[in-house]
Amino acid sequence: MSALHDPGPVDVRFATDFFRRLRSNVLLAGAAAVAFLVTVVALAGPALAPHDPMQADLSLSLAAPCRQYPMGNDALGRCLLSRIIVGTRISMALGTAVVVFSCLSGVAVGLVSGYHGGLVDELLMRVTDIFLSLPEMVAAMAIAGLMGPGTGNLLLALSLTAWMRYARLVRGITLSVRGRSYVRAAQFAGVRTWCILWRHILPACFPQVIVLATVGLAKAVLAISALGFLGFGIQPPAPEWGALLLEGRNYLLTAPHLSLYPGMVIMLCVLSFNILGDALRDSLDAGD
Amino acid sequence: MSVVSEPGVGVPVLSLRELSVLLPVRPGDIFRSRSVPVLNGVSLDVHAGEIFCLVGESGAGKTTLLDVILGFCVVQKGTIRFRGRQVEQGRGPGRLQLNRNTQVVFQDPVASLSPFRPLGRSIVEPLQARGADRAEMRKTVRQLCRRMQIPRSLLRRRPSQVSAGQAQKICIARALSTAPDLLLLDEPLSALDNPACQETTMLLCRLQREYGLTCLLVSHDLRLVRAMATTVAVLYLGRIVEQGPADSFFERPAHPYSRALLSSALVPGLWPGQRIVLEGEMPSPLNAPAGCPFHPRCPERYSRCSRMPPPLRHVRPNHFVRCHRAGQGSSVQTATGHIAELECCEQLRSSQRPC
Amino acid sequence: MLKYVVRRTMCAGIVLFGATLLTYAMMMLAPGDAALEVAIARYGGRTLVDRDTIHWIRKKEGLDDPLHLQYLHWLQHVVRLDLGNSLVDEEPVLDLIRTRLPRTAQLAGAAVVLSLLFSIPVGLLAGMRQGSWLDSLGCALSVVGISMPNYWLGLLLILVFSVQLHWLPGFGRGDWRHMVLPVLTLATALTAYTARVLRSAVIEALQSEHLLALRARGVDSRLTLGRHVLRSCLIPVGTIVALEFGMVLEGAVITETIFAWPGIGDLLVTAVGNRDYPLIQGLVLLSATTFVVLNLLVDIGYCLLDPRVSLS
Secondary structure, eight states: BBOOOOOSOOHHHHHHHHHHHHHOOOHHHHHHHHHHHHHHHHHHHHGSSSSSSTOOOOOTTTTOOOOOSTBOOOTTBBBBBHHHHHHHHHHHHHHHHHHHHHHHHHHHHHHHHHHHHHHHHHHHHHHHHHHHHHHHHHHHHHHHHHHOHHHHHHHHHHTTTHHHHHHHHHHHHHHHHHHHHHHHHHHHHHHHHHHHHIIIIIHHEEEEHHHHHHHHHHHHHHHHHHHHHHTTOTTSSSOOOOHHHHHHTTTTTTTTTHHHHHHHHHHHHHHHHHHHHHHHHHHHHOOO | OOOOOOOSSSSSEEEEEEEEEEEESTOOOOTTSSSSEEEEEEEEEOOOOEEEEEEOOSSSSSSHHHHHHHHHOOEEEEEEEEEEEESSSSSSSHHHHHHEEEEEEEEEETTSSSTTSOHHHHHTHHHHHHOOOOHHHHHHHHHHHHHHHHOOOGGGSOGGGGGHHHHHHHHHHHHHTTTHHHEEEESSTTSSSHHHHHHHHHHHHHHHHHTTTTEEEOOHHHHHHHHOOEEEEEEEEEEEEEEEEEEHHOOOHHHHHHHHHHTTSOTTTTTOOOOOOOOOOOOOOOGGGGGSGGGOOOTOOGGGGSSSSEEEEEEEEEEEEEOOOOSHHHHHHHHHHHHHHHHHHHHHHHHOOOO | OOHHHHHHHHHHHHHHHHHHHHHHHHHHHHOHHHHHHHHHHHSSSGGGOOHHHHHHHHHHHHTTSSSHHHHHHHHHHHTTTTTOBBTOOOOBBHHHHHHHHHHHHHHHHHHHHHHHHHHHHHHHHHHHHTTHHHHHHHHHHHHHHHHHHHHHHHHHHHIIIIIISSOOSSSSSSHHHHHHHHHEEEEEEEEHHHHHHHHHHHHHHHOOOHHHHHTTTTOOOHHHHHHHHHHHHEEEEEEEHHHHHHHHHHHHHHHHHHHHHOHHHHHHHHHHHHTTTHHHHHHHHHHHHHHHHHHHHHHHHHHHHHHHHHHH
């Protein structure tokens, strides 16, 4: 029974440190604002679009940005800004779903693996290693490409390549926490296993999982657009960001704005989540 | 012959017989390629109302013994009986009965309380696990707080926000919340500073009187042992080398190791004679010496000690020792030294006892 | 230590075997009739295939057998390095890979070298001067680097350097000038990621108690301290190089598509588009093997450099 000294309520210090950073660091505040904005746009969806994203008007084909159409028009004369706004919902919804699925499955595997130990642990870790041996993009592409286009397939493909990180992290934390006196006390007192996991071990994992999930969302959005750009993701006419870039690529000479704006939006979105994730991680480290 | 109390004293609450535990050399080695004997034929009885204290250096096997009783460690040989009923290795009915009626107070109080819950919730965790309802839990907490003088404001705090002494009080309260038949204490004072030690010792003594607790106390702190114990056993390299009633033990320890322990305790009145310094350190269980395990460090060793393991000898009523020298008369200390020791102990014991 | 190497290699073998299983399982996900897909891919269109052809294809490719038999059959071939033939142009998969791999390796090698050239000094400096403006700049640049979609970066580079300025060609493979833009695209994400990893490794090494103990003992000389820091940084650097080769493979898929560079990545994209199962399987297996071997080498390297590792 190790006499490990707990430095204090990690979750409380983590939160206070993060909000302190939020108040003092301009860049972080900006990133949080962008992330918030993206979430709002995703939730509000088509209501915010100035024009109908599906409405084609060939007379405006490949028109440059102007006051009425701030981001210009695509080959079919559809308003690019509206398409990007509607596309936000697609990317964010799918990205969040990927994170939720991979997080839940990864955390579950990690908890079981770390808590049980022994043969179960070895087996689960080998399985994790096997999944980790396939490169994310390659595997996701193969799965998405083979299964055919569709949201469900994309979700499956990306979740299958993302759950391992959570599993490894949670397993590590579980291994270090399960030997502590308070867990042993609870085990001996007869508290059920799932109750111990939920009450004592999961809270210890929570902050780090949050960090991973934030960065995971950024990665998911990147991956979704990458697959869309390659043609294996969400198919047109759905205005997914990557698909927009794919369309724009054909008109690089004549209408560069079609390639500029979608990519910029992707980058800003991913950037804000990455900055948030970094700040969360710094808060976590500072608390230790 | 084994170290058992006389029949007719009632069924012991806890009874260990010839307990032997092998642990793998590398932790986590599920194939157990190499094992080391950590406990070697340990037998003891704890009767109702008794405070049984296990004393020994670190590495002697005290923690493993507690792990075995708690069910965290697999036993290679030997039996455990709780209230006469055999306790199985896995999750059998005997083990469940032991778990339900036993509570533990761990070494590091802050670490044994969940950092994510307020202290008030931690106290009732054993009750909650047994399916008690809210009213019952609240009542129990109120009673315990009153009995142990725990201020209500403390219950809302988290473990990191209280001192180690306060946290240990909470742990003791948690242990008493289910009115256990047996209380296990693993070095309850080692993480506390001196004032908290005093306070906790007095608290434990008082609670033992009021509740009539049966305790198995593991400690290297001889002050606490002196204050609380009814029976003392000394563990060395996984074997019990001496066991006897507390008075008898402190008055005239029979084993050279026990004498050295008492002399090194630096507790006034415990050992009026010269400090006995032992050579070397306790060897690793991997290289246990042949014959008596203590003989390389023993100031009283002679030829037989390295050849044969010593038998169990009965030196006084209920007082046993594993030593070739025992029963040969007090050849180590001078007669005057021994008598002086007796007188001193008598006087100091009556004046020193805090309870 | 030898025991560790053997054990680790065996683990890697198991993982590789599992990877083959996973690769094969992926094929099962594909809906529809495999033989039909093959026929369409081979002959051009649905209307151009008749039932007899499909039947013949099914027999020839052994698509009628139960799945585990198909898998074992395939595995037997793989072990003999026979990855089958592409369903589309019926060339041996191994030959296709063999032709294209050096081209990707060209890009990859240049990108890795370029990225190491920049990321190592930036990472080291940022770590050693933590909190300074240099560090902040480095951090800002690297977080932008990992957030930027590399396909967008590629398009931007083409737009600027090829379309507007006409300095560099925007696609295809030829002389060194064709390599500049793809290598830049690949190297950006690598540099950013590597610099971050190195920076945190340096910070951790500097704060380590080991170093504090050294300083306390009076070892003040910059040289000795520097050597110790470098030594503990060597391990993450080793991991990084291995990681980079893995990442570069992924980046290559998109980069080669944008710049029409006829390498492995481009091959994979085409294969997926054509549902060319043997080719996809071969390529996925190739990348998995690369990953596993690289990780194995890194672990063994760890073991050599850091004796503590072999004990755990």
